Amino acid sequence: MSEPLLRIRNLRASVDGQEVLKGIDLAVAAGEVAAIMGPNGSGKSTLSNVLAGRDGYEVTDGEVWYDGRDLLDMAPEERAAAGVFMAFQYPVEIPGVVNATFTRTALNAQRKARGESAIDAIDFLKRARETLGRLEMDEAFLRRDVNAGFSGGEKKRNEIFQMAVLEPRLAILDETDSGLDIDALRIVATGVNAMRDGQRALVVITHYQRLLEHVVPDSVHVLADGRIARSGDRELALELERAGYAAFQPA
Amino acid sequence: MTEAWLAGQRAAFAACRGALPGAGTPWVDALRAQAFRQFEEDGPPSPRIEEWRSGPTAALTGQVFAPTAPDGARPASVPASYLAGPRHRLVFVDGRFSAEHSDPGEPPTGARLTSLGTLLAEDPAAARELVGDPEAFAEERLSLVTDRRPQALVALNTALASDGAVLIVDDGVALPHPVEVVYLARAATDPSAHHLRTLIALGAGARANVVEVHAGGSGSVWTNHVTETALGAGARLEHVRADAGTRSAVRVDVAHARLHAGAAYAGFVMAGNTGAVRTETRLVLEGAGADGEINGLCLAGGASHIDALTRLDHRAREGTSRQLWRGVFGDEARGAFQGRIRVLSGASGTNAALDNRNLLLSTGARTESKPELEILTDDVACSHASATGQLDGDALFYLRSRGLSERMARAVLMEAFAGAVVDRIADDGVRAFVRRLVDDQLNVLGSTAS
Ligand SMILES: Nc1ncnc2c1ncn2[C@@H]1O[C@H](COP(=O)(O)OP(=O)(O)OP(=O)(O)O)[C@@H](O)[C@H]1O
Ligand SMILES: [Mg+2]
Numbered sequence: 001m002s003e004p005l006l007r008i009r010n011l012r013a014s015v016d017g018q019e020v021l022k023g024i025d026l027a028v029a030a031g032e033v034a035a036i037m038g039p040n041g042s043g044k045s046t047l048s049n050v051l052a053g054r055d056g057y058e059v060t061d062g063e064v065w066y067d068g069r070d071l072l073d074m075a076p077e078e079r080a081a082a083g084v085f086m087a088f089q090y091p092v093e094i095p096g097v098v099n100a101t102f103t104r105t106a107l108n109a110q111r112k113a114r115g116e117s118a119i120d121a122i123d124f125l126k127r128a129r130e131t132l133g134r135l136e137m138d139e140a141f142l143r144r145d146v147n148a149g150f151s152g153g154e155k156k157r158n159e160i161f162q163m164a165v166l167e168p169r170l171a172i173l174d175e176t177d178s179g180l181d182i183d184a185l186r187i188v189a190t191g192v193n194a195m196r197d198g199q200r201a202l203v204v205i206t207h208y209q210r211l212l213e214h215v216v217p218d219s220v221h222v223l224a225d226g227r228i229a230r231s232g233d234r235e236l237a238l239e240l241e242r243a244g245y246a247a248f249q250p251a
Numbered sequence: 252m253t254e255a256w257l258a259g260q261r262a263a264f265a266a267c268r269g270a271l272p273g274a275g276t277p278w279v280d281a282l283r284a285q286a287f288r289q290f291e292e293d294g295p296p297s298p299r300i301e302e303w304r305s306g307p308t309a310a311l312t313g314q315v316f317a318p319t320a321p322d323g324a325r326p327a328s329v330p331a332s333y334l335a336g337p338r339h340r341l342v343f344v345d346g347r348f349s350a351e352h353s354d355p356g357e358p359p360t361g362a363r364l365t366s367l368g369t370l371l372a373e374d375p376a377a378a379r380e381l382v383g384d385p386e387a388f389a390e391e392r393l394s395l396v397t398d399r400r401p402q403a404l405v406a407l408n409t410a411l412a413s414d415g416a417v418l419i420v421d422d423g424v425a426l427p428h429p430v431e432v433v434y435l436a437r438a439a440t441d442p443s444a445h446h447l448r449t450l451i452a453l454g455a456g457a458r459a460n461v462v463e464v465h466a467g468g469s470g471s472v473w474t475n476h477v478t479e480t481a482l483g484a485g486a487r488l489e490h491v492r493a494d495a496g497t498r499s500a501v502r503v504d505v506a507h508a509r510l511h512a513g514a515a516y517a518g519f520v521m522a523g524n525t526g527a528v529r530t531e532t533r534l535v536l537e538g539a540g541a542d543g544e545i546n547g548l549c550l551a552g553g554a555s556h557i558d559a560l561t562r563l564d565h566r567a568r569e570g571t572s573r574q575l576w577r578g579v580f581g582d583e584a585r586g587a588f589q590g591r592i593r594v595l596s597g598a599s600g601t602n603a604a605l606d607n608r609n610l611l612l613s614t615g616a617r618t619e620s621k622p623e624l625e626i627l628t629d630d631v632a633c634s635h636a637s638a639t640g641q642l643d644g645d646a647l648f649y650l651r652s653r654g655l656s657e658r659m660a661r662a663v664l665m666e667a668f669a670g671a672v673v674d675r676i677a678d679d680g681v682r683a684f685v686r687r688l689v690d691d692q693l694n695v696l697g698s699t700a701s
Contacts, residue, residue: 011260012564050650052652053651053652054648054652055644055648075657076648076651076652077651077652077654077656077657078650078653079652080652080653080654081654085652085653086652088649088652091649092643092645092646092649094646094649094650094664095667095671096666096667096668096670096671097663097664102650102653102663103653105655105659105663106650106654106655107516108653109653109655109656109659110653111656113654145667146682162653166653166654237566
């Protein structure tokens with residue numbers, strides 16, 4: 001079997017001197033959709049943040065390999081240019097920065113880092129409009145400031161919009177389904193499924209079986225108390241829905 | 252030092268008074284003499300004077316800056332037009348009008364655009380009405396105690412003013428194009444002072460847009476610029492004062508404006524000199540229903556020092572005012588903002604807001620913020636807010652996680668922060684020019700910030 005796109009080995013990380021990730025082992029192959037579920041506070045967002053390169057997390061042990069590169073050695077923007085994308089659980093509001101300008105700046109920064117030519121404003125707008133259309137989002141989103149005053153669901157959709165425009169190879173979706181109404185969930189699922197081309201990998205963090213009905217995972221992992229406590233296929237998600245996390249909680 | 256500094260000013264006044272514009276016109280000579288006496292009595296600003304506590308007083312009195320006689324040499328280069336579209340352009344070099352570099356065009360009938368020197372030579376009676384009595388600039392503190400000392404440099408300016416732009420617009424006349432005034436200071440070897448006086452008078456219902464830009468300078472230059480504005484009933488002025496890469500030791504910039512009923516003054520200040528800046532904006536809403544707006548950006552890096560002061564006096568009923576000031580300070584820069592809203596008795600129905608926010612880009616940068624409300628009447632709605640912080644770490648990470656380099660991410664956030672103030676400029680062309688200026692300045696700050 002070839003090397004997976006993402007391989008995490010014995011990853012330990014602390015926040016404020018408190019160990020949150022206590023030895024994570026996880027492999028995600030190109031083309032795979034891996035779901036991560038787990039109780040509140042078990043370390044799911046911490047794992048996404050460490051993978052995206054956020055400051056303030058001290059990796060004390062272990063390694064993360066992405067596409068043959070040492071991911072932990074890369075700056076957040078290098079990870080982005082290499083195709084890593086994280087949809088935030090709580091996307092930040094950035095007043096004064098227009099969504100369209102920002103998304104194009106990000107796309108071109110990534111393209112430049114990869115040695116590709118810049119996309120001009122007109123081509124970008126065309127691409128952005130197509131994407132918005134697919135996500136059933138209003139074009140007004142482009143003119144608004146990044147997430148500023150967006151509803152919870154709109155923020156999540158904006159993350160999916162950015163993902164669709166940036167076309168990452170590894171997307172980590174941190175509870176992108178939380179707070180979405182039924183229609184939005186379907187639309188987001190469509191956006192996510194459109195990414196599945198056999199090459200890209202997706203790590204979908206969720207609390208609900210709901211999303212996984214639309215985005216059928218290849219593997220399901222339970223993250224509890226900073227470790228992958230159990231791995232299985234989609235049946236595991238159904239089982240969790242029935243039985244909860246009681247079996248995984250520390251005694 | 253103060254004694255030597257004062258002696259230097261005395262010598263300068265004695266040496267140049269006979270050659271200043273208007274010399275020989277009795278009222279001008281008398282006014283200059285009175286102003287200089289007043290200045291001598293009050294002395295240069297010192298940190299002991301409340302309004303100058305955080306001002307660049309050491310830089311100001313650290314060299315004996317004195318007016319220089321014109322040497323007739325032409326400047327090596329004069330900046331190209333700042334405004335892209337049609338505009339009336341006046342250029343002053345080292346404090347004196349340069350006809351050669353100006354392009355005043357043809358202001359509409361009823362609008363007079365000239366220089367102070369020309370006006371004093373050709374029509375001193377018109378000038379007399381526009382130049383304020385130096386006594387009248389005194390600072391009014393709580394409970395109406397007056398103190399002339401904070402405005403001593405206005406008195407010195409009255410004594411020594413060598414030139415400046417003059418715009419007089421008759422009732423009901425609107426200038427279709429903005430007026431661009433450039434004050435270019437050449438690099439000086441000896442400490443040099445340029446005392447500039449701008450006069451703007453708009454008649455009832457008149458409209459104009461004036462952009463005053465400072466450029467050039469060197470560590471031996473002090474520019475002391477006073478702009479006096481009178482707005483008739485219902486008149487409207489948009490007034491921008493900006494640094495375009497100035498490198499003066501000290502730039503003092505004081506704007507006084509009086510607004511009659513229903514007049515509107517929309518002021519914008521962009522301070523970004525590499526040396527020190529003291530910028531004051533003082534609006535007096537004398538007539539009912541006047542509207543005053545003073546927005547500002549202080550962008551400082553290196554070892555520069557920007558000290559901003561605003562005074563918004565509501566003296567009549569139903570006045571409205573807004574002040575939005577933002578500062579970005581990097582490296583070892585120092586900043587201070589003192590902003591005051593004062594509502595005098597009788598100014599009922601006033602609505603006034605003041606908001607000051609500052610961004611510190613480095614651990615070496617410092618700024619202080621002092622918003623003040625002085626309300627002497629009931630039935631008013633006044634608000635003030637002030638906050639100083641750093642770039643938002645969550646936002647920075649968000650931008651970087653999408654592929655922007657740390658430097659780009661910082662630049663994007665700084666631009667958004669400053670952009671909120673620039674957006675308040677109503678005229679598209681002027682706003683585009685200011686945005687370019689601000690972006691350039693932020694680039695400089697971003698390249699050195701850690
Ligand atoms: N910046 C931080 N400062 C302090 N504690 C933190 C920080 N980030 C995470 N933690 C702690 O680490 C633990 C794991 O948090 P994390 O956000 O990763 O959980 P989660 O699995 O994503 O939970 P949820 O399902 O509620 O989103 C929690 O106890 C949390 O309080
Ligand atoms: Mg979480």
